[in-house]
Amino acid sequence: MSTDNTLAASPTGPAETATWGGELRATFNLAWPLVIAQLAQNALVTTDVIMMGWLGPRYLAAGALASAFLMPILLFGIGIVGAVAPLVAQARGARQIKAVRRIVRQGFWAAALITALMIPFLMQMRPIFEFLGQDPGNTAMAEDYLQIALWSCVPQLLIVVLRSLLAAFDATRVILIVTVAGVALNAVLNYVLIFGHLGLPRMELRGAALATVLSYSAMFGLMLVYVLRQRRFRRFHILVRFWKPDWSRFAQIFRIGLPIGLTILAEVALFTAAAFLMGWLGTDEVAAHAVALQCASTAFMVPLGLGMAASVRVGIAYGRGDHDAIGKAGWTGFALGTGFMAFTALLFITAGPFIVGLFLDRNEPANATALQLAATYLVIAGIFQLVDGAQVTAANALRGLSDTAIPMVVAIFGYWVIGMPTAYLLGFVAGWRGVGIWTGLAVGLACVAVLLVGRFALRERLGLTSKPIAAA
Structure with a gap:
């Protein structure tokens, strides 16, 4: 091959990762900016939750209902576009520069198609909520928020494409810097737009939604400028002949990404x-x-970032056909993810009342019941932290091998055949109410974790390491 079509040897290649210690260093160096970036991105949502909580429990409930409708659809799209990350990592391992350019370009195409289908559906929130029997007042407030917030889907999906490229080439500190800048911008915009400061009108929930759209748009702009101007990434020419189709790569993204999206959606x-x-x-x-879910989601960002790093490390090893490195990369991410979640489990169990007090005013008598319930739910969330960390790192390690279809089936089975029926039975039939619902969530997560970890352990027997798709 000519030098135009191949990539230079990786600085985190076979020599560095020949030992467990080498893999640990490589994974940690790749992962820590991703972890902090995930925490920072989650802080953007947390800022919205906190400031909506300052408006009162009714505003918080409306915002939660809107997010409950938006996030599954958005994350489904993010999961599909997220196939760009393992595919680029595999192309890097196989040292194929043209494959990188085509995968990223078609990732943008996929993002455009997904948002074009997603936004009209999100506009139908009110009739769907009314059919599901939600409170009309909360539904009206949630719709006001969602009418603006849904437009953040466009920059968020485009960010995933660029983030996948940057992460596959170890440029995770850029992701961190851009994300932190976006969080800071969102906090300022939230304060100004929600409460009407600096001479602007008080927009309340609509202000929170507008702040989110503007912040993600700015983050995408910064990331795109970096990729187009930095010499290491400029050589890929990701926007050159942008309208030229590559249908095989486009289909490949959906073939690998659709099961990822369905797994996340489940x-x-x-x-x-x-x-x-x-x-x-x-x-x-x-x-x-x-409140409890936001706390659990914040903790989840750490093993999620570690899982993203494991997916890249496994993908690179898979692309170059190094079976030993595949195992080291996967198990290193798993150990780091579950180790951190053991710490957060202890924190949630011992400091739950203090944590939830950060979201709702303790001095407000109307918040007393919500505070007590949130602290109780957080204890249960602490119990399933370990299995949550295990399932996300195992799933990402398998994605590095382009193994997404069977994990999708596992997720649907664990969450909807085991978890949801358990939540309903314990919550309403057994009379445990919210505690029963959260216990059902924990049972579903545990089921998925056991099955996915077992699948990665049996990867050789199952033939999952046979042939990299991106390098084919």
Whole structure:
């Protein structure tokens, strides 16, 4: 091959990762900016939750319902476009520069198609919520928020494409810097637009939505400028002949990404359904669920970032056909992810009341019930932290091998055949209410974790390491 079509040897190649210690260093160096970036991105959502909480429990409940409708659809699209990351990593391992350019370009195409289909559906929130029996007042407030917030889907999906390229080539610090800048911008815009400062009108929930759209748009712009101007990435010419189709790569992204999207959708929809079940119990339960879920989601960002790093490391090893490195990369990510979640489990169990007090005013008598419920839910969330970390790192390691179809089936089975029926039975039949719903969530996560970890352990016997798709 000519030098134009091949990539230079990786600085994190076979020599560095010949030992477990070498793989640990490589994974950690790749992962820590991703972890902090994931935490920072989650802080963007957390900022919205906190400031909506300052408006009152009813505003918080409405925002939670809108997010419960938006996030499953958005994350489904993010999962599909997320196929760009393991495919680029495999192309890097196989040292194929043209494959990188084509995968990224078709990733943008996929993002455009997904958003074109997603936005019209999101506009139908009100009739769907009315059919599901949600409170009309909360539904009207949630619709006001969603009418603006849904437009953030466009920059968010485009960001995933660029983030996948940067992560596959170890440029994760750029992702961190851009994400932190976006969080800071969102906090300022939230404060100004929600409460009407600096001479602007008080927009309340609509202000929070507008702040989100503007922040993600700015983040995408910064990331795109970096990729187009930095010499290491400029050589890929990702926007040159942008309208030229590459249907095989386009189909490949959907073939690998659609099961990823459905896997994410199965998990997120489980929590969305739990929010709807909470809505049947009352506004305090919905607000408490939103707080506890936000805390659990914040902790989840760490193993998620570690899982993303494991997916890249496994993908690079897979692309160059190094079976030993595949095992080291996968198990290193798994150990780091579950180790951190053991710490957060202890934190949630011992400091739950203090944590939820950061979201709702303790001095407000109307918040007393929501505070008590949120602290109780957080204890249960702490218990399933370990299995949550295990399932996300195992799933990402398998994605590095382009193994996504069977994990999708596992997720649907675990969350919807095991988890949701358990949540309903314990919550409403057994009379455990919100505690029963959260216990069902934990059972579903545990089932998926066991099956996915077992699949990665049996990867050689199952033939998962035979041939990299991106290099084919």
